[in-house]
Amino acid sequence: MSTAHVLLGLLAAGPRHGYDLKREHDERLPQAKPLAFGQVYATLGRLERDGLVIESGQDQDGGPERRSYELTDLGREKLDEWLASTEPPAPYVTSTLFNKVVVALLAAGVDRARDYLIAQRDAHMSRMRELTAAKSAVDATVGDVVAADYALGHLDADLRWLRTTLTRVADLQKEVTA
Structure with a gap:
């Protein structure tokens, strides 16, 4: 901003x-x-x-x-x-979430990465519930609702990526143990 x-x-x-x-x-x-x-x-x-x-x-x-x-x-x-002017889409992945998953896979292994992904998924879902409740609050302003919608969209995208990555990590674990 x-x-x-x-x-x-x-x-x-x-x-x-x-x-x-x-x-x-x-x-x-x-x-x-x-x-x-x-x-x-x-x-x-x-x-x-x-x-x-x-x-x-x-x-x-x-x-x-x-x-x-x-x-x-x-x-x-x-x-x-x-x-x-329009904002160009970000050219690089600049997310601590992404970085932590990659480092967990490289440095700590599949089990640690899976545990982190599950914990992060739970944290995202908790935050989504908070934002959904905030949108429904009696005193919520249009700005509150628009901001919550924006955050929810990003959390939803992260959540989809977390689910996909959990599947990929499970596939990787099968390869490693086979």
């Missing part, structure tokens, strides 16, 4: 303080890693330096001074370009 682009998208609705951007990010992207305040302000500094946002005001409201930011025309243009 490009934090800069997400902040530009949040600013598309109008000027915001860094604090408001962080809070809105965490609310609107509920399954994403929460942003740190330092990350928000560092990103706003780069966006301002690059002419994509400008300071639109300051206020204190009884607390520390807070600067508001708003999109520039160039910022809106960059946001539109980002939204219009």
